[in-house]
Amino acid sequence: MELGLSNKVAVVLAASKGLGRATAEALAAEGARVVIGARDEKELVKTALEISEKTGSEVMAVPVDVTDAQQCENFIAQAMERFGQIDILVNNAGGPPFGPFESFDEAQWQAAFELNLLSTVRFSRLVLPHLKKTGSGRIINIASLSVKSVLENSVLSTSIRMGVIGMAKMLADEVGPNQITVNNVCPGLILTDRVRNTSIKQQLAAGMSEEEALKERAKNIPLRRIGKPEELAALITFLASEKASYITGTTIQVDGGAVRSIF
Ligand SMILES: NC(=O)c1ccc[n+]([C@@H]2O[C@H](COP(=O)([O-])OP(=O)(O)OC[C@H]3O[C@@H](n4cnc5c(N)ncnc54)[C@H](OP(=O)(O)O)[C@@H]3O)[C@@H](O)[C@H]2O)c1
DSSP states (O other): OOOOOTTOEEEESSOSSHHHHHHHHHHHHTTOEEEEOOSOHHHHHHHHHHHHHHHOSOEEEOOOOTTOHHHHHHHHHHHHHHHSOOOEEEEOOOOOOOBOGGGOOHHHHHHHIIIIIIHHHHHHHHHHHHHHHHTSOEEEEEOOGGGTSOOTTBHHHHHHHHHHHHHHHHHHHHHGGGTOEEEEEEEOSBOSHHHHHTTTHHHHHTTOOHHHHHHHHTTTSTTSSOBOHHHHHHHHHHHHSGGGTTOOSOEEEESTTOOOOOO
């Protein structure tokens, strides 16, 4: 299927590893030029080089902390200076800590708000004027399955991401006349460093091998396995493409069937 991405410029945040990296790679493989951001410059530059060598597409690395307004502004200015256009924005960031409601203080709530909601608002605001010029702009937010089904200990992530879902719905409504689509994707359990450091941390600490721990965690997932980053990236790439021109305001999970609600 020709996705029509070869003349596009995509910004992918939090993309030195994990879901962001897989997304940047999938878009680059379709011929898009990609600007990736994350905080650790060394890791980011290495990722950009690797993706560029593998796909043959131009990948620009711009270090950015998505919680810092000035850095975000500089990031988009540098992307525009290099490419002169932005067609696709993939909002992503690290995830907030897991824990029960009573374990979090006000500073942690504020930090989660800034990391996962305000960064999405900020980048969408910065990029919208450029998307409006394209006549087919795309905003895709990486959220979490927790907005569709209760995920234990995810109160920070769930509460804040519900704001992202609400914002995206409003934005889709407002920018529809500009042919800009706004959608959310919800990863279930997908193997990245975050999962290694959170979801299976206890099992690994108890001496289980990674393979055993993942099998254990996948017991209640209908497909009986944990996902791969490229499986989320495939949906994002489709939503970013010309083929998805009539899909907007949606929230789609990639979770092996883990969300049990029928609607
Ligand atoms: N993997 C899953 O199963 C899963 C499920 C549901 C939701 N999610 C959500 O999806 C998102 C990505 O998760 P992941 O699994 O890909 O995590 P990951 O493998 O830990 O990667 C996180 C990426 O985010 C970057 N990052 C973190 N904080 C940042 C900041 N303040 N500014 C800019 N970049 C930042 C990291 O680079 P630096 O540290 O160098 O900045 C890294 O590139 C998270 O919000 C996570 O909660 C993941």
